Amino acid sequence: EAGVTQFPSHSVIEKGQTVTLRCDPISGHDNLYWYRRVMGKEIKFLLHFVKESKQDESGMPNNRFLAERTGGTYSTLKVQPAELEDSGVYFCASSQDRSDNEQFFGPGTRLTVL
Amino acid sequence: DAKTTQPPSMDCAEGRAANLPCNHSTISGNEYVYWYRQIHSQGPQYIIHGLKNNETNEMASLIITEDRKSSTLILPHATLRDTAVYYCIVRVARVRTSYDKVIFGPGTSLSVIP
Numbered sequence: 083e084a085g086v087t088q089f090p091s092h093s094v095i096e097k098g099q100t101v102t103l104r105c106d107p108i109s110g111h112d113n114l115y116w117y118r119r120v121m122g123k124e125i126k127f128l129l130h131f132v133k134e135s136k137q138d139e140s141g142m143p144n145n146r147f148l149a150e151r152t153g154g155t156y157s158t159l160k161v162q163p164a165e166l167e168d169s170g171v172y173f174c175a176s177s178q179d180r181s182d183n184e185q186f187f188g189p190g191t192r193l194t195v196l
Numbered sequence: 197d198a199k200t201t202q203p204p205s206m207d208c209a210e211g212r213a214a215n216l217p218c219n220h221s222t223i224s225g226n227e228y229v230y231w232y233r234q235i236h237s238q239g240p241q242y243i244i245h246g247l248k249n250n251e252t253n254e255m256a257s258l259i260i261t262e263d264r265k266s267s268t269l270i271l272p273h274a275t276l277r278d279t280a281v282y283y284c285i286v287r288v289a290r291v292r293t294s295y296d297k298v299i300f301g302p303g304t305s306l307s308v309i310p
Contacts, residue, residue: 086239113296125240127297138297173239175298185298187239 084108086188088174094194100162103191107156107176113137114157115177115185116149120170128172131157164195200284205305208278214271216304218284221265227286229260231269232298235280240300243269243282274308281305 087106095101107114116128128147129139133154142149146165151157161168171192175185201219208214220229230245244251244258246267251258257270271278283303 115297117298117300124302125234125298125300127299130296141297175239177296184242184245187241189237189239 086174086176086186088172088188088191090191091189092192092194094196095164096196097166098163100160101164101193103159103161103172103174103193105157105159105174105176105188107174108186111176111178111186112154113177113179113185114151115175116157116159117141117173117175117187118170119173120167123170125173128159161193164193166195169193169195200286200301202282202284202301202304204302205307207307207309208271208274210276210308210310211273214269214274214278214306214308216269216271216282216284216306217266218269219266220284220286223264223286224288227288229258229264229267230285230287230298231256231258232283232285232300233278233280234283234303235277240283240298274306276308276310279306279308 089104093101112133114131117125119125127141129142129149130137131151134151148160171190173187173190175187177185228245228247231243232240234240244253244256246258246260260267281303283300
């Protein structure tokens with residue numbers, strides 16, 4: 083079974099540009115999460131999808147970040163316009179609807195904003 | 197979610213058991229203890245979780261004290277590949293709610309030494 087995949091693995095952009103990160107969850111997982119770790123900080127939750135609906139977006143830092151999950155399969159996270167402080171590693175995770183709610187994480191996308 | 201306290205770093209000799217402690221004195225009755233780890237440049241990886249009974253799987257054992265205020269993750273025969281940051285997290289296992297997110301602390305950086 084394929085795990086959670088993320089694309090690209092690394093993105094380098096200039097301040098003010100737009101970047102779109104993609105996450106493909108494990109097939110059949112209704113829950114999809116985005117997290118990020120910025121330099122020197124802890125991993126922080128961004129938002130949670132249940133199928134195509136946003137269950138919790140309390141961790142989204144500001145309106146420059148837009149997450150979508152059309153059709154309830156893969157998800158995209160767009161940053162527009164990117165700022166220097168957006169640099170970090172963005173992780174995606176998915177889980178089934180089970181009481182133990184084990185979350186499987188992808189390898190992450192390293193975003194560098196210059 | 198209740199907070200946890202872990203030592204910032206630990207060393208362990210290769211082949212020996214690694215015992216990683218975690219304090220969670222304010223844990224609630226319906227909160228589980230989860231352990232994740234993050235190997236350098238990879239996404240977080242689920243290890244094990246438990247409510248009040250000790251648990252064992254192919255990766256590790258989890259020992260939870262009777263009062264549930266602390267726990268220990270045991271890697272029975274640590275290898276160099278176990279070098280990682282280990283996160284102890286307590287959370288309610290309640291799907292499709294805002295409790296789903298994983299709240300990461302600083303964790304314990306475990307170094308397995310040859």
